[in-house]
Amino acid sequence: MIASSIQINQHLAERLANDGWYVGESIFDAELSARLHDRAYELAGGGALQPARVGRNMATQTQAEIRRDDTLWLADQPEDAAERAATLAVTSLRLALNEALFAGLRSAELHFARYAPGTFYRRHRDRFRDDDGRVITVVFYLNNDWSPDAGGELVLYTDDGDSVLTRVLPSAGTMVCFLSERFPHEVLPATRERLSLTGWLRRDERDT
Ligand code: OGA
Ligand code: MN
Numbered sequence: 001m002i003a004s005s006i007q008i009n010q011h012l013a014e015r016l017a018n019d020g021w022y023v024g025e026s027i028f029d030a031e032l033s034a035r036l037h038d039r040a041y042e043l044a045g046g047g048a049l050q051p052a053r054v055g056r057n058m059a060t061q062t063q064a065e066i067r068r069d070d071t072l073w074l075a076d077q078p079e080d081a082a083e084r085a086a087t088l089a090v091t092s093l094r095l096a097l098n099e100a101l102f103a104g105l106r107s108a109e110l111h112f113a114r115y116a117p118g119t120f121y122r123r124h125r126d127r128f129r130d131d132d133g134r135v136i137t138v139v140f141y142l143n144n145d146w147s148p149d150a151g152g153e154l155v156l157y158t159d160d161g162d163s164v165l166t167r168v169l170p171s172a173g174t175m176v177c178f179l180s181e182r183f184p185h186e187v188l189p190a191t192r193e194r195l196s197l198t199g200w201l202r203r204d205e206r207d208t
Contacts, residue, residue, distance in 0.1 A: 005029075009093050012177055013100035016136070021156060021178035023168050027089050028140055033172040035082035037142040040112040040195045048072050049114050068119035069187075071111040071198075076206075086110065086197060090138065094201050097136070105135060107206045110199035115152065121187040123157070126180035126200065134180040136201040141170035143195055152190025156183050170194050 003011070005027040015022035026033065043049060049070035053063060078084050090108050097103040115121075126137045139154065146152070146169050154168040154176060161184045168176055170190075178185075180200060187194075 002029075005089060005092065006096075009096035010100065012093070013097055016097070016177065016179070017101055020182050021165065021176070023156075023166055023174065023176050026140055026173050026175035027093055028086065028175070030173060032082065032085055032089070033140070033142055034144075036086055036112075036140070036197055037144070037172065037195055039080060039082050040114065040142060040197070043072055043112060044070065044114045044195075049112060052111075052113070065122070066124065067121040067187075069113045069115045069121060071113045074110045074112070074197075086140070090199060090201075093138070097201070103135065103201075104203055105201040106204055107202045108199055109202065109206060110197055113196050113198050115187065115190060115194040117191055117193060118189050120189045123155075123161070123184050123186040125182075125184055133202040133204045133206075134200040135203050137176075137178050137180045138199050138201065139176040140197045141168075141174050141176075141195075142172050142197065143170050143192075144172050146171040146192075150191050151188050152192070152194045153188050154185060155188065156185045159183065170196060 003025055008025055008027050012022045049072045052067055052069050052071040074083050094105045094108055098105055127134050152170050156165045158165055159182050
């Protein structure tokens with residue numbers, strides 16, 4: 001059975017409250033995931049995605065050893081219809097979490113990410129020392145027909161980093177959500193291009 005996004009939001013809030021993380025059905029339907037895939041693919045082809053930065057004030061050299069994906073931030077009010085639909089769905093999720101968990105989430109930031117074959121993001125946490133605004137990480141995978149042999153899993157670790165909580169294939173229709181401060185995680189290299197829309201629900205208004 002396909003759940004409505006309202007049902008998914010509720011289930012997701014429960015999982016976040018109980019475990020601090022959720023992996024499961026996406027709040028984006030198949031059509032929206034496909035439109036976002038095509039949008040990311042087109043933007044990447046036009047060179048709009050650029051090497052991602054880790055934190056702020058870090059040497060480019062060091063960053064390339066940690067992460068090798070290319071990203072593009074979405075505008076707050078995107079012109080593209082698929083980006084707008086995604087932004088709206090994320091806003092609904094944010095408000096649902098505020099209602100269910102008194103989460104106090106005031107804004108969201110979203111970027112497309114493209115991992116070329118062989119690229120990775122080493123184990124890290126998502127809250128930067130110089131930016132504590134990120135509360136919840138959300139990742140929406142946009143890849144059709146992802147076979148387990150292709151790699152590219154997200155590996156989510158326990159708080160102490162000692163054991164693996166779960167491994168997630170980056171397949172369209174799957175989303176991941178977790179407390180940004182709590183769980184170390186990494187992206188393993190893949191044999192094919194890996195596209196996602198990734199974002200953070202924040203406790204503050206963004207300063208853009
Ligand atoms: C990130 C990240 C995970 C993923 O962008 O910070 O960890 O599965 N992404 O793409
Ligand atoms: Mn991360």
